[in-house]
């Protein structure tokens with residue numbers, strides 16, 4: 449039994465891949481989530497809530513490295529504050545936070561909260577690493593499907609969709625290393641407009657649909673036109689393209705992995 453690495457949100461889309469990689473690297477892993485999970489040799493699940501601050505002290509005890517992935521549409525700023533405070537109390541020696549590209553610069557509540565989460569971690573006394581990642585292919589797939597059926601796409605919005613496996617791999621590498629501050633953004637290999645995403649989705653499914661561009665109004669539209677949601681240097685562009693993902697998403701194994 450080695451000292452476990454704590455992964456908050458280790459049952460989620462990214463988290464469960466990170467847990468598998470860390471475990472595969474010979475590390476014991478403790479996973480914190482609200483619903484918990486089934487223990488396996490070297491993988492222990494604990495129940496807690498980062499937003500409520502519940503169960504954190506017990507979860508952080510004896511785990512010098514914490515990978516904070518727990519999150520959702522709301523409250524990631526509050527969750528990060530609770531996590532940073534628990535890390536400080538526990539004497540955590542490395543807190544790794546996942547964030548999103550454009551954190552703090554796009555006027556959407558979720559992205560603003562990510563900016564605040566970064567600030568809280570940066571200003572805490574805990575040695576940290578922050579990785580900003582682009583949107584996962586698997587997150588954009590249902591969006592592209594919906595837009596395709598509605599035959600619309602937000603105009604002038606560019607995205608850099610990235611492979612979930614590539615994000616998990618980078619997080620695992622960072623967790624096994626030391627605190628590194630803010631590291632290079634992680635994005636997919638291409639910058640695509642929403643219209644490109646939907647067009648490729650339609651082509652993949654042999655759908656002959658005309659898609660209309662929908663302007664995004666106000667400050668949000670301006671932020672997108674200025675590329676506030678796009679990676680800034682230094683950036684690592686890795687993994688499969690959207691088209692490759694779509695091709696792979698057709699296989700039952702890839703569908704199961706994307707769930």
Ligand SMILES: NC(=O)c1ccc[n+]([C@@H]2O[C@H](COP(=O)([O-])OP(=O)(O)OC[C@H]3O[C@@H](n4cnc5c(N)ncnc54)[C@H](OP(=O)(O)O)[C@@H]3O)[C@@H](O)[C@H]2O)c1
Pocket residue numbers: 456457458459460461462463480481482483484496497498499500516517518519520527546547548549581582583584585587
């Ligand atoms: N997916 C993307 O495209 C993307 C891109 C960049 C950054 N990120 C960030 O990466 C992180 C993981 O994303 P994901 O797509 O893997 O999310 P996900 O699939 O929705 O998983 C979220 C995980 O966090 C746990 N969780 C949520 N709220 C919690 C809370 N209050 N307390 C404790 N655990 C909680 C969930 O388990 P329970 O529900 O059981 O608690 C689950 O394990 C998030 O912080 C997200 O903002 C995601």
